[in-house]
Amino acid sequence: MIRTPSVSVLRDSDFCIDYTLFFFFFFVISINIPLSWVFFQVVGHYTQDVPRQTTQSPRTTPTSNIVIESKITIGEALEATALAAGDKPVDQGDVAAIQAAEVRATRRNVITPGGVGAMAQSAATMNARIDRDEVKTKLADVLTDASALLPDDKPVTRQDEEGIIGAELRNSPNLATHPGGVAASVVAAARINERDDK
Numbered sequence: 001m002i003r004t005p006s007v008s009v010l011r012d013s014d015f016c017i018d019y020t021l022f023f024f025f026f027f028v029i030s031i032n033i034p035l036s037w038v039f040f041q042v043v044g045h046y047t048q049d050v051p052r053q054t055t056q057s058p059r060t061t062p063t064s065n066i067v068i069e070s071k072i073t074i075g076e077a078l079e080a081t082a083l084a085a086g087d088k089p090v091d092q093g094d095v096a097a098i099q100a101a102e103v104r105a106t107r108r109n110v111i112t113p114g115g116v117g118a119m120a121q122s123a124a125t126m127n128a129r130i131d132r133d134e135v136k137t138k139l140a141d142v143l144t145d146a147s148a149l150l151p152d153d154k155p156v157t158r159q160d161e162e163g164i165i166g167a168e169l170r171n172s173p174n175l176a177t178h179p180g181g182v183a184a185s186v187v188a189a190a191r192i193n194e195r196d197d198k
Contacts (some may be wrong), residue, residue, distance in 0.1 A: 014055035028172040031059060056063040074105040075147030077182075078116065080189070084180035086140025087134055090123040093172030097182035098142070104160045106152045114172030116149040118141065139181070 078101060087092070099117035103109060111117040123137035130136050147153060161183075168183040169175060177183040 001075070004074055016075055018074045026138050037189050053092055071193045073147065073153045074156055074160060074189075075150045075153040076099070077145045077185045077189040078146035079157055081180070081185040082140040082143035082146070082180050084185060085178060086138055086143075088139050088178060089127050089136035090120055090139055091127065091173060093178070094139060094182055095120045095124045096171035097164050097168035097186075100164045101160070101182065101186065102150060104155065104163060105150050105154055112151055114149075115151070117147045119149070132197070143182075155193055156189040158190055158194065 010197070061133040078098065099111055101179040102111060102115060103118040106112065111121075120142050125141050164186045165177060165183045167178050168181065172178075
């Protein structure tokens with residue numbers, strides 16, 4: 001689950017933090033209630049009282065310097081893949097898509113040593129030598145902390161979507177993208193970001 005905060009002012013003395021939850025099945029739910037329910041379980045309490053400050057001008061209120069990024073980033077889309085298709089063994093199609101995503105996120109033409117793309121390549125190379133799927137390295141093992149492994153990140157765009165889909169298709173053993181895989185997560189993120197622009 002990926003949480004993206006956004007702030008909405010309720011009264012002069014309070015504000016509420018909205019969380020947009022991006023689930024592994026690519027539904028987006030915005031929650032603006034004290035208790036959030038996910039799969040009928042309480043997962044958190046997201047409100048916070050802020051003391052009223054009458055002596056400050058509107059430009060110096062406690063929330064005036066908060067920068068809110070509501071777009072889904074490439075790293076977050078990769079982490080969503082870990083949730084949606086985490087049990088899938090890493091193959092060369094996944095490696096190509098992950099490396100394409102890393103190149104687009106970092107805006108560099110090289111794969112970062114020790115980064116998410118290098119980890120995916122290492123996992124796919126090892127998986128090719130292993131016969132039993134249950135002992136192979138899975139997408140969840142590589143992508144769970146993808147945002148932290150990327151030295152830079154950016155919101156997913158349509159251009160990113162097209163490049164990552166192409167990379168996965170060209171390098172997939174069956175010439176198709178995997179449902180819930182890297183390309184599918186990036187497509188969902190790009191469409192959500194595009195919808196938010198409107």
